Amino acid sequence: MSETTPAKPGEPRPGGIARVVGASLIGTTVEWYDFFLYGSAAALVFNTLFFPSSDPLVGTLLAFMTYAIGFLARPIGGMVFGHYGDRIGRKKLLVLSLLMMGGATFAMGLLPTYGSIGVGAPILLTVLRLIQGFALGGEWGGAVLIVSEHGGDKHRGFWASWPQCGVPAGNLLATAVLAVLASVQSEAVFQSWGWRIPFLLSGVLVLIGLWIRVSVSESPVFLAAQAKAEAAVAEGVEEKPPVVEVFRRSWREVLGAIGVRFGENISYYVLTSFLLVYVTTHLDLPKSTALNAVLIASAVHFVTIPLWGALSDRLGRKPVTMIGAVGMAAWAFAFFSLVDTRSFAVITLSVTVGLLLHGAMYGPQAAFISEMFDTEVRYSGASVGSQLASILAGALAPIIAVELLRQYGSSTPIALYLSAAALVTALTVLVVKETRGRDLTRPAKASPPARKGQEPVLARGDRA
Numbered sequence: 375m376s377e378t379t380p381a382k383p384g385e386p387r388p389g390g391i392a393r394v395v396g397a398s399l400i401g402t403t404v405e406w407y408d409f410f411l412y413g414s415a416a417a418l419v420f421n422t423l424f425f426p427s428s429d430p431l432v433g434t435l436l437a438f439m440t441y442a443i444g445f446l447a448r449p450i451g452g453m454v455f456g457h458y459g460d461r462i463g464r465k466k467l468l469v470l471s472l473l474m475m476g477g478a479t480f481a482m483g484l485l486p487t488y489g490s491i492g493v494g495a496p497i498l499l500t501v502l503r504l505i506q507g508f509a510l511g512g513e514w515g516g517a518v519l520i521v522s523e524h525g526g527d528k529h530r531g532f533w534a535s536w537p538q539c540g541v542p543a544g545n546l547l548a549t550a551v552l553a554v555l556a557s558v559q560s561e562a563v564f565q566s567w568g569w570r571i572p573f574l575l576s577g578v579l580v581l582i583g584l585w586i587r588v589s590v591s592e593s594p595v596f597l598a599a600q601a602k603a604e605a606a607v608a609e610g611v612e613e614k615p616p617v618v619e620v621f622r623r624s625w626r627e628v629l630g631a632i633g634v635r636f637g638e639n640i641s642y643y644v645l646t647s648f649l650l651v652y653v654t655t656h657l658d659l660p661k662s663t664a665l666n667a668v669l670i671a672s673a674v675h676f677v678t679i680p681l682w683g684a685l686s687d688r689l690g691r692k693p694v695t696m697i698g699a700v701g702m703a704a705w706a707f708a709f710f711s712l713v714d715t716r717s718f719a720v721i722t723l724s725v726t727v728g729l730l731l732h733g734a735m736y737g738p739q740a741a742f743i744s745e746m747f748d749t750e751v752r753y754s755g756a757s758v759g760s761q762l763a764s765i766l767a768g769a770l771a772p773i774i775a776v777e778l779l780r781q782y783g784s785s786t787p788i789a790l791y792l793s794a795a796a797l798v799t800a801l802t803v804l805v806v807k808e809t810r811g812r813d814l815t816r817p818a819k820a821s822p823p824a825r826k827g828q829e830p831v832l833a834r835g836d837r838a
Contacts, residue, residue: 390524390591391521391524391533393589393590394520394521394524394590394591395521395533395536395537396586397586397587397589397590398468398517398518398520398521398536398537398540398587399536399537399539399540399543400540400582400583400586400587401468401472401513401517401540401583401586401587402513402514402517402537402538402539402540402541402543402544403539403540403543403544403547403583404472404475404476404540404544404576404579404580404582404583405471405472405475405476405509405510405513405540405544406510406540406541406543406544406545407543407544407545407547407548407576407579408475408476408478408479408506408544408576409444409475409506409510409544410544410545410548410549410646410647411479411548411551411552411572411573411576412444412479412482412503412506414548414549414552414647414650414665415552415569415572415573416647418552418569418650418654418661419564419565419569420499422565423487423488423489423495423565423569424487424488424495424496424499425488425496426488426489439773443500443503443504443507444503444504444506444507444510444769445507445764445765445768445769446504446507446765446769447503447504447505447506447507447508447511448507448508448510448511448761448764448765449511449758449761449762449764449765450508450511451471451507451508451509451510451511451512451757451761452511452512452514452515452754452757452758452760452761452762453511453617453754453757453758454508454511454512455467455470455471455511455512455513455515455516455753455757456512456515456616456617456620456753456754456755456756456757456758457615457616457617457754459512459515459516459519459753459754459757460616460750460751460752460753460754461616463592463596463597463600464516464519464520464523464592464596464753465516465520465587465590465591465592467512467516467753468512468513468516468517468520468587469584469587469588470509470512471509471510471512471513471516472509472513472580472583472584472587473580473584474505474508474509475505475506475509475510475513475580476576476577476579476580476583477505477580478502478503478505478506478509479502479506479573479576480573480574480576480577480580481502482499482502482573483570483571483572483573483574483576484570484574485498485499485502511757511761511764512757514537514756514757514760514761515752515753515754515756515757515760516753516757517537517540518534518537518538518740518741518743518744518756519596519744519752519753519756520590520592521533521534521536521537521740522534522740522741522744522745522814523594523595523596523744523749523752523814524594524595527811527812527813527814528687528811529684529687530687530741530744530745531683531684531685531686531687531691531737531738531741531810532680532683532684532687533683534683534740534741534744535679535680535682535683535684535736535737535738535740535741536679536680536683537740538679538683538736538737538739538740539676539679539680541642541736542672542673542675542676542679542729543672543676545646545668545672546669546672546673546676548572549665549668549669549672550669551571551572551575552572552665553662553665553666553669555568555569555571555572556661556662556665557662595749595814595815596749598749598815599749599750616750616751616753616754617754617758619750619751619754620747620751620754620755620758623751624746624747624748624751624755627746627747627755627759628755628758628759628762629759630746630759630802630805630806631743631746631755631756631759631760631763632759632760632762632763632766633763633798633799633801633802633803633806634695634735634739634742634743634763634799634802634803634806635739635743635759635760635763635764635767635799636763636766636767636795636798636799636802637699637702637703637735637767637795637796637797637798637799637800638698638699638732638735638736638739638767638799639763639764639767639768639771640767640768640771640791640792640795640796641702641706641728641731641732641735641792641795641796642729642732642736642768643768643771643772644771644772644775644788644791644792645671645709645725645728645729645732646668646672646725647771647772648771648772648775648776648788649664649667649668649713649725650664650665650668651772651775651776651779652664652713652775652779652785653667653713653721655779656779656783656785657713657714657716659716663718663721664721666718666722667718667721667722667725668725670722670725670726671722671725671726671728671729672729674726674729674730675726675729675730675732675733678730678733678737679733679736679737680737681737682694682698682733682734682736682737682738683737683738683740683741685737685738686737686738686741686742686810687810690808690810691738691741691742691745691808691809691810692803692806692808694734694737694738695734695735695738695739695742695799695803696800696803696804697731697734698731698732698733698734698735698736699734699735699796699797699799699800699803700796700800701731701734702728702731702732702735702792702793702796703793703794703796703797703800704793705727705728705731706789706790706792706793706796707786707789707793708724708727709724709725709727709728709789709792710785710786710788710789711785712724713785714785735799741809741810742809743756743759743760744756744814745809745810745812745814746759746806746809748817749814749815752814767795771795774791775788775791778791
């Protein structure tokens, strides 16, 4: 079926949803592989190769600051990609984001280090990190929307959760490559040139992702909305920029998206990126201990995210997200107590349980946030809300955690920080409206009556 002959909006394309899901998943996996590869390298090698310092934690802190810079670029990418994604389509912008991310990551593998060119090395690294963040800012919204808008209302939580699996899949792939290299190479070889291999492999992965992604059709929901907008413009109706419209009429939804993502975002980066620092620097264990623990936990995470998404189709987005948020608030303290045992099996268990609870927040999130916005501003709204959360939450999480560890030499303040973040998400879930079952082809005020046991999605003017 061509893009000019879409299926009926709101209904899944026969035989097409699996291909759309596959294209979104492979693309997000590649992009998150690139993004997480930097986070792992920041904790393991960039602190000495690009930010040399007599204090290992200070070097790590500087490396994580460039890591955070990538997050600062994400809302800008979200606004730019969201604007054009709402104007010209989801598919074109997804292809562009993949090319930008892959190109920046491949270039990182060719960078000279501080020892070769001095201060120019961290500057170049920072520029490439900005490009990564800009590209990723447009990736998430497009990937989850093209799946959400192809699929039907009944199973949207399940189908839309698959692009979310690109996060653990990308982390799994990045961690696996680093773990293999760390096991077959000496420390000297890995520090000298071995660390470049995972970055250069990104070029191959991007070509595979691009080949799959260009084969999918544009979202039928978007095509229908685009035709309606073009007809309105032809009749003289002024077309306003989607980003402007988001902040004018959907600012409550943007705040809701930020709150829903807040605890999820912080918990993920503490459980994965910061863990590498904590295990190697604070507990003085081999980096393979943390890498292999995250590797195993990420595999479980990948499998269970769609299960949480499917459960949200039955129970609702709010109850499943609440399970994860409240559970994470409590688990934060047990997590560090178990990691402090220095046992590989116990550390792996602690990370696995943590990522299971994270998955309860993350699995329903794609459908939850997508259903908050109308089609005309959905790419912009979902991207802006999610990426603003990434600055307030994910960008600062490793930096705050490292600084707390440096100041107090204890995991207790970090556990308090993680628990408080999860409670922010829990409080947000209490006040936002349930969205399960919303017809994405209709504006919020025209959504059908809610099913038994489900809160209605109110029109903007009907909200208190």
